[in-house]
Amino acid sequence: MTQYNRWSHPHDIDKRYTKKVAYFSMEFAIHQALKTYSGGLGFLAGSHMRSAFDLHQDMIGIGMLWKFGYYDQERNEDQTMRVLFQEKYYTYLEYSGITVRVDINNHPVVVKAMVLKPEIFGTVPMYFLTTEVPENDHLAQTITQRLYDPEPMARIAQSIVLGIGGAKVVEALGGADIHHMNEGHALPLAFYLYHKYRNVDQVRQRMVFTTHTPEKAGNEEHDIHLLERMGFFNEIPLEEVRNITGMHALMFNHTLAALRLSKVSNGVSKLHGEVAREMWYDNEGVCEIKSITNAQNVPYWMDETMQKALEKDDNAELKRRKAEMKKQLFKLVANQAGKLFRPDVLTIVWARRFAAYKRADLLLRDIDRFFRLIHNPEFPVQVIWAGKPYPFDHGAVQIFNKLVKVAYKRDNVAVLTGYELELSRDLKQGSDIWLNTPRRPREASGTSGMTAAMNGSVNFSIQDGWIPEFARHGENSFIIPIADVTLPDHIQDDADYENMMRILEQEIVPTYYKNRDRWMEIMKQSMRDVIPAFDADRMAHEYYEKMYNY
Known part of the structure; x- marks a missing residue:
C-alpha cells in the first residue's frame, strides 16, 4: 500500500x-x-x-x-x-x-x-x-x-x-x-x-x-x-x-x-x-x-428534534420529544434490569467514572431518607446509576456493587452497565435531572453535564469544574451550596448531602410535579445557555x- x-x-x-x-x-x-x-x-x-x-x-x-x-x-x-x-x-x-x-x-x-x-x-x-x-x-x-x-x-x-x-x-x-x-x-x-x-x-x-x-x-x-x-x-x-x-x-x-x-x-x-x-x-x-x-461537539451530542423545537420555542414539541427519549432510555432499563420505568416520573441520573471523589453513593448517605424520596406516592422519583470504575480499583467496584444491591428488586432504581458513548447519550437524552456530586475543587471540568443540558436534562450539581461558569440556581440549573473545603471529608459530605436532599425535596421534586411551566423554562434556559459557550x-x-x- x-x-x-x-x-x-x-x-x-x-x-x-x-x-x-x-x-x-x-x-x-x-x-x-x-x-x-x-x-x-x-x-x-x-x-x-x-x-x-x-x-x-x-x-x-x-x-x-x-x-x-x-x-x-x-x-x-x-x-x-x-x-x-x-x-x-x-x-x-x-x-x-x-x-x-x-x-x-x-x-x-x-x-x-x-x-x-x-x-x-x-x-x-x-x-x-x-x-x-x-x-x-x-x-x-x-x-x-x-x-x-x-x-x-x-x-x-x-x-x-x-x-x-x-x-x-x-x-x-x-x-x-x-x-x-x-x-x-x-x-x-x-x-x-x-x-x-x-x-x-x-x-x-x-x-x-x-x-x-x-x-x-x-x-x-x-x-x-x-x-x-x-x-x-x-x-x-x-x-x-x-x-x-x-x-x-x-x-x-x-x-x-x-x-x-x-x-x-x-x-x-x-x-x-x-x-x-x-x-x-x-x-x-x-x-x-x-x-x-x-x-x-454539538452536532454529535445534541438531539436535532430538541434543537429545532427550542429554536421555535415549541413547548409541546419539546415535551413530546423528551417523553419519547425517556421511553428510549427506559427500553434499555427494561432490557438490563427487568424494570418498567414510567416517562411521567421525575428521573434522576448519576453517570460518570466511579472515582472516589465523585461520590457515586452520596445519595444513599441516609438510606431511609433515600427510600422516602423514591417511594413518595404523590411525587415518585426514578434513579439510574451508570459508570465504569477503573477495573483494578476495588473500592470503586465495591461502590458499584453496593448500588446494585440497593437497586435489586426495587422497581424505580436501576444500575446500568456499559457506560460508553451510546449509553451516555441515551442517559443524557432520557434523564430529567443530571446529578453531579464531586468533592469541590477536585473535578477539573466534568463535561457530561454539558451534553445533558443540550438534551433538556437539568443539571443538579456541586459548584465545581465548568458549573460555576454556567449555572444559575433555579434559572438554568439547581446548585448545591459550597461546603467549607477546609473541613474533613466526612463533614463536607454531610453538609453536601443535607443541602442536596433539601433542594431535591423542597425545590426540584415540587417544581417538576406542581409547576411544569417553570420546569420547562429552566430546561429551555439551560439548553440556550449551554451553546455556544460549551460547544467544542x-x-x-x-x-x-x-x-x-x-
Missing part, C-alpha cells in the same frame, strides 16, 4: 488555523464502534477531533490502538460487576504505510500506525499506534493491549510508544508546528524533540500541554532511574534530564516536567485554571497556565488563539 504520508484533509484549511498541530492523547472517544477510551478525557479529546474537522483546522490526532479497549463492563450471576477484556478488531482502520521503531528497556519495538480517515467518523485524520506486529516478541506486543494497564512498567512503555513513536509518525507525515499533549502521558515526546534540537527553547516553541486533574493519582510520578532504564528519556543522559526538567529528587513528576518543557499550558475550566496555578506556580520554571474550559467549536478555536498561536 502506498504510504498515507500527508495530513490528507478532505477540505481546504481555514486561514485562521494554518499552524500544523499534532494532538497526542492516550484515549479518544470518537464513536461507539471504536473503544479507545475510558471516560471524560477521551470524550473531550473525541469532541476536539470532531470540531477541528468541522472548523477545517490543520490538525491530526495521535492515539493508541488498544486491543482490549479499556474493558467491557459485564455482570456476574448475582448482577455484581464483571470485568471482561475482549479482543477488538476494527476493519475500517487502514495501515498508513508508516512503521517506526522505539527502544524500550534496551529492546527495539516496532510501532505500526493505523489511520482513521476523516470520512469514517467526521474527525481530522487520526493515527492509532499498535505494537501488535509479528516483528515484536510477545511482551512487546502486549504494550498496546490495555488502556491504563495496572503494571507501572507497562504504563511507562505505553508512554514511550505514544510520545516517541507518535513523534516519529508525525515526522513521517511531514512534521508539525505544534505538539499538543492532552495530559502528561505522551511526555517522552519532549525528550524526543530535545534529542533532535538539543535546545530547551526549541522544545518549548513546539510543545503545549493540557493538565486535566487536580487529583494526585492523575499526576503520575515514577522513579527517575526506572524511567531512564526503560528509555523514557530517549538516550538523553540522566544529568542532562535533571538539568532541563529541574527534577533532582528520586521521583520524577510527569506533570511538572511537562509544565517546564511547554511554552504554555492550560487547565480545563476557569476554576481548574486557578486550582492548577495554585498547585504548580510555586515550582520554578513552569510555563503560564491559562484556562480553556472543556466543551463538547468554541474550545477548538480557543486552543488556536490562546495556545498554538501563543
Whole structure:
C-alpha cells in the first residue's frame, strides 16, 4: 500500500488555523464502534477531533490502538460487576504505510500506525499506534493491549510508544508546528524533540500541554532511574534530564516536567485554571497556565428534534420529544434490569467514572431518607446509576456493587452497565435531572453535564469544574451550596448531602410535579445557555488563539 504520508484533509484549511498541530492523547472517544477510551478525557479529546474537522483546522490526532479497549463492563450471576477484556478488531482502520521503531528497556519495538480517515467518523485524520506486529516478541506486543494497564512498567512503555513513536509518525507525515499533549502521558515526546534540537527553547516553541486533574493519582510520578532504564528519556543522559526538567529528587513528576518543557499550558475550566496555578506556580520554571474550559461537539451530542423545537420555542414539541427519549432510555432499563420505568416520573441520573471523589453513593448517605424520596406516592422519583470504575480499583467496584444491591428488586432504581458513548447519550437524552456530586475543587471540568443540558436534562450539581461558569440556581440549573473545603471529608459530605436532599425535596421534586411551566423554562434556559459557550467549536478555536498561536 502506498504510504498515507500527508495530513490528507478532505477540505481546504481555514486561514485562521494554518499552524500544523499534532494532538497526542492516550484515549479518544470518537464513536461507539471504536473503544479507545475510558471516560471524560477521551470524550473531550473525541469532541476536539470532531470540531477541528468541522472548523477545517490543520490538525491530526495521535492515539493508541488498544486491543482490549479499556474493558467491557459485564455482570456476574448475582448482577455484581464483571470485568471482561475482549479482543477488538476494527476493519475500517487502514495501515498508513508508516512503521517506526522505539527502544524500550534496551529492546527495539516496532510501532505500526493505523489511520482513521476523516470520512469514517467526521474527525481530522487520526493515527492509532499498535505494537501488535509479528516483528515484536510477545511482551512487546502486549504494550498496546490495555488502556491504563495496572503494571507501572507497562504504563511507562505505553508512554514511550505514544510520545516517541507518535513523534516519529508525525515526522513521517511531514512534521508539525505544534505538539499538543492532552495530559502528561505522551511526555517522552519532549525528550524526543530535545534529542533532535538539543535546545530547551526549541522544545518549548513546539510543545503545549493540557493538565486535566487536580487529583494526585492523575499526576503520575515514577522513579527517575526506572524511567531512564526503560528509555523514557530517549538516550538523553540522566544529568542532562535533571538539568532541563529541574527534577533532582528520586521521583520524577510527569506533570511538572511537562509544565517546564511547554511554552504554555492550560487547565480545563476557569476554576481548574486557578486550582492548577495554585498547585504548580510555586515550582520554578513552569510555563503560564491559562484556562480553556472543556466543551463538547454539538452536532454529535445534541438531539436535532430538541434543537429545532427550542429554536421555535415549541413547548409541546419539546415535551413530546423528551417523553419519547425517556421511553428510549427506559427500553434499555427494561432490557438490563427487568424494570418498567414510567416517562411521567421525575428521573434522576448519576453517570460518570466511579472515582472516589465523585461520590457515586452520596445519595444513599441516609438510606431511609433515600427510600422516602423514591417511594413518595404523590411525587415518585426514578434513579439510574451508570459508570465504569477503573477495573483494578476495588473500592470503586465495591461502590458499584453496593448500588446494585440497593437497586435489586426495587422497581424505580436501576444500575446500568456499559457506560460508553451510546449509553451516555441515551442517559443524557432520557434523564430529567443530571446529578453531579464531586468533592469541590477536585473535578477539573466534568463535561457530561454539558451534553445533558443540550438534551433538556437539568443539571443538579456541586459548584465545581465548568458549573460555576454556567449555572444559575433555579434559572438554568439547581446548585448545591459550597461546603467549607477546609473541613474533613466526612463533614463536607454531610453538609453536601443535607443541602442536596433539601433542594431535591423542597425545590426540584415540587417544581417538576406542581409547576411544569417553570420546569420547562429552566430546561429551555439551560439548553440556550449551554451553546455556544460549551460547544467544542468554541474550545477548538480557543486552543488556536490562546495556545498554538501563543
